[in-house]
Amino acid sequence: MAAPLPRETITAAHARIAGRIRRTPVLRPGPDTFGLPGRLSLKLEFLQHAGSFKTRGAFNTMLSETVPAAGVAAASGGNHGAAVAYAARRLGHAARIFVPAISSPAKIEAIRRQGAEVVIGGARYADAQEACDRHVAASGALRVHPFAAAGTIAGQGTVALEWDEDEPDLDTILVASGGGGLVAGMASFWAGRGKRVVAVEPEGSCALHAALAAGGPVDVPVESIAADSLGASNVGDLVFGICRETVDHVALVPDAAIVEARRALWRECRIAVEPGGAAALAALLCGAYRPASGERIGVLVCGANVDAEGLAALA
Structure with a gap:
């Protein structure tokens, strides 16, 4: 079964693509934003070229x-x-x-x-x-596979490299997962470094959760408001093998929590994202992930491809 990608592979990928991507910013929204105590770091990857990582x-x-x-x-x-x-x-x-x-x-x-x-x-x-x-x-x-390829996973893992340089003392990082390439890459980068990486999936589209529970990749039905970005029905052997070794666990969130997280991002920060881009924050807002007192949390915010109707729904 696949092992985590070496950090050197992700570092080399970043050097390869650095002149062609945006280094996306980190937002520290301040205490009690979203009604959450403690320190929060948002990596604004929805500002990437083409709207996603x-x-x-x-x-x-x-x-x-x-x-x-x-x-x-x-x-x-x-x-x-x-x-x-x-x-x-x-x-x-x-x-x-x-x-x-x-x-x-x-x-x-x-x-x-x-x-x-x-x-x-x-x-x-x-x-x-x-x-x-x-x-x-x-x-x-x-x-060019969206998740089940080492080149893709290494490229996505460069999100973690940048974030770690900007926020080296995070304890836990919440990352939305569809096919799992992003969380596999990011968790590979942080493997063995004392960081807890938690994958977040919709309850109706949970291929990684099902794979970890079954001990291997399995097909799952897909029915979620975030299915067009988090809608893979099977994560495959490569993502499963990496995530089994590096991801702490999978937090499942209902669609209603994703809807509320989108609205909260707009209300509190004027950030407009598609449903999949708000899934990681949804885990905090609905209690699917409950941080300990003083825990320093990172939330990846990604997926800016939302239409006018979706924008209207945020109001």
Whole structure:
């Protein structure tokens, strides 16, 4: 089973992509913000190019691999596709992105705006991944996997490298998980360094929680308000192996808590994110994760691809 990625691999990934990504800021909202005692650190990764952390893994993969004339291909609920399209355009590669029918129009438009071809690949993410795999087999395009690839995981792990430089004394870090590539990369970086990394999943989309409970990857049904960004039905062997060794546990949150966390981010900080971007904070607000007195908590805030209707719902 897979071991955590070496920190040197993540450090090398950061050096490789640093000139092409944004170093996103950290916000310390102050005591009693969100009605929570103690110190809180928010890593504002929703300010990343293309609206999510996935731009890091996309650049790292394309800069680490040989991209053929057929270009790159990816399956995505939306954010990964926008990131791959963004990176491909800036590196001069053609991109074809396969999305499920549940993807939001805002995310599909974000992909097209970057010049990529968009293909509706079925009803759910797993269907889009199968369609992408068929295209890769037929065309020879480079597949940029959203989570189950070492290059992707190393790129996503660079979030932890930056955050650790800005906030070296955090005790616990809460990270939303869909396919698990982000939390696997971040937990790899902090492995053995006394940090507690907690994955946060919606109750209706909990592939990592199910895998850890079963002792291996299993298929799960996906039904959540955050399914278009946290909707993987199976985390796969690589993510499972890393997370089994490095993630403290998985906190499950109901959709209602995600809705409230989005509203709280807007109300308290004027931060507008999609549901998946608020899932980590939801774990604190609903009590799915209860910090000890004096515990220093980091919350990753990611996923800015929200449409006008979603913005109106925050008011």
